[in-house]
Amino acid sequence: MRLKRAATPVEKEEIRTPAKRRGPQVFPRCAPGENTRAQSARMRSMKNSFTASLERIVQKNADEFLAFALGRMPAFVTGSSSLGGQPAVFCYHDIDPERFEAQLRRLAEEGYATLDCEGLDERAGSSVRGAKDVALTFDDGTWTFYTFVFPLLERYDVRATLFVIAGLVPEDDSVYPNLEDVWEGRASAADLEARGRAQPLCTWRELEAMHASGRVDIQSHSMTHSRVPTSSRVIDFFFPGFPVETYGNVNIPLPAGDDPRAPLRALPRGAPIFESASRMAAIPRFVENAEPVNALARHVEEAGGDRFFERSGWRSELGRLWSGSAGRQPGRFESDAEMEKTILWELSESKRLLEERLPGKTVTHFCYPWFQGSATSDRLAGRAGYRAVHYGIALPRDDDGAHALPRRIQRISEEYQCRLPGRERTSLLEIALERIGGSLRRFRGPK
Numbered sequence: 001m002r003l004k005r006a007a008t009p010v011e012k013e014e015i016r017t018p019a020k021r022r023g024p025q026v027f028p029r030c031a032p033g034e035n036t037r038a039q040s041a042r043m044r045s046m047k048n049s050f051t052a053s054l055e056r057i058v059q060k061n062a063d064e065f066l067a068f069a070l071g072r073m074p075a076f077v078t079g080s081s082s083l084g085g086q087p088a089v090f091c092y093h094d095i096d097p098e099r100f101e102a103q104l105r106r107l108a109e110e111g112y113a114t115l116d117c118e119g120l121d122e123r124a125g126s127s128v129r130g131a132k133d134v135a136l137t138f139d140d141g142t143w144t145f146y147t148f149v150f151p152l153l154e155r156y157d158v159r160a161t162l163f164v165i166a167g168l169v170p171e172d173d174s175v176y177p178n179l180e181d182v183w184e185g186r187a188s189a190a191d192l193e194a195r196g197r198a199q200p201l202c203t204w205r206e207l208e209a210m211h212a213s214g215r216v217d218i219q220s221h222s223m224t225h226s227r228v229p230t231s232s233r234v235i236d237f238f239f240p241g242f243p244v245e246t247y248g249n250v251n252i253p254l255p256a257g258d259d260p261r262a263p264l265r266a267l268p269r270g271a272p273i274f275e276s277a278s279r280m281a282a283i284p285r286f287v288e289n290a291e292p293v294n295a296l297a298r299h300v301e302e303a304g305g306d307r308f309f310e311r312s313g314w315r316s317e318l319g320r321l322w323s324g325s326a327g328r329q330p331g332r333f334e335s336d337a338e339m340e341k342t343i344l345w346e347l348s349e350s351k352r353l354l355e356e357r358l359p360g361k362t363v364t365h366f367c368y369p370w371f372q373g374s375a376t377s378d379r380l381a382g383r384a385g386y387r388a389v390h391y392g393i394a395l396p397r398d399d400d401g402a403h404a405l406p407r408r409i410q411r412i413s414e415e416y417q418c419r420l421p422g423r424e425r426t427s428l429l430e431i432a433l434e435r436i437g438g439s440l441r442r443f444r445g446p447k
């Protein structure tokens with residue numbers, strides 16, 4: 001069961017990436033002229049993806065159901081007519097520009113102010129009666145931020161925080177158009193979509209420009225956004241079309257032998273995918289032995305590479321092989337000291353790198369990848385110089401108030417922004433229906 005609990009925030013992030021921009025991995029479509037056998041293999045793969053997607057949707061909602069059940073949702077979400085003197089902190093990943101603009105319009109009409117991290121720090125510990133403050137935070141630094149969010153922030157005169165994966169920011173000097181260029185007639189909507197395909201993350205050049213504008217508060221989302229295997233339990237095998245994510249293969253847990261400071265997360269076909277969690281969850285990493293993994297990869301190559309995956313029961317076949325070859329000595333666990341060293345590196349090095357690249361910047365807030373942190377990571381974040389750490393809706397269970405520094409910030413999905421006090425509040429039922437609709441649309445796969 002630990003796997004499912006650990007996987008919740010992971011899938012939450014993954015599933016929010018718009019299907020049309022995810023690349024062709026998740027729902028393989030039949031190529032022209034494909035034979036019936038290959039088609040049926042693809043159908044099996046689709047069925048597997050369908051089941052996995054269904055699980056993800058259940059997992060994605062589990063934390064929120066729990067928060068509602070335990071009364072941990074901010075009161076305004078469930079109907080209160082005020083924010084209770086506290087800022088509401090919203091979490092975004094990729095955005096739809098029309099929807100985002102409608103949100104900004106409503107914030108302006110209702111008189112809400114937007115806070116960056118410094119603003120959140122100033123408000124910490126104090127309750128301001130009648131305050132109407134929100135913070136808009138964006139994880140990962142994907143292309144939609146520079147392309148759509150930044151020009152809209154300018155247009156509506158608001159501020160936002162962008163948590164970037166410092167070690168994945170591309171060195172790319174290309175000048176990409178954004179929404180402002182479309183407004184000015186210098187680019188088309190098709191040009192913007194093309195950029196998303198060409199470069200899925202904001203570049204250093206773009207981060208520098210947004211930092212210089214004074215409107216975007218750039219903070220850390222780690223160096224590598226890594227997951228690590230947490231046991232020898234195999235949950236799948238790497239197959240052609242495995243959903244790796246469109247940047248940095250971040251859905252793949254770090255394989256042994258990969259460089260944890262600049263991971264490629266490249267796996268041979270047939271390699272086991274282990275039960276995993278975010279590096280920052282501070283669960284000791286399982287480091288698998290190379291030989292049994294290589295044996296699986298060799299088996300797949302000798303059976304025709306991609307064609308191996310057209311066989312019915314290929315997962316069971318690899319499973320049997322893995323149990324046989326890795327059964328006695330699958331690998332080892334890292335020590336607590338090794339674990340803390342790499343966690344501290346993710347914290348300190350991302351802060352150092354962002355401060356080096358962005359003149360005058362002091363990085364003071366850290367956002368946990370996959371929404372997974374822990375008391376250990378919080379302690380190390382404090383040691384690395386962070387004043388606050390950002391989670392999702394669920395805070396660690398050991399949240400006993402003993403963590404004065406760094407402060408833990410609970411964030412809620414941007415979907416609840418329409419519950420902010422004011423006119424035209426959307427009902428919770430409408431939000432739920434929209435979410436179910438969105439999930440069903442994703443089943444249809446990439447367009």
Ligand SMILES: [Zn+2]
Pocket residue numbers: 013139140221225368369370
């Ligand atoms: Zn993230």
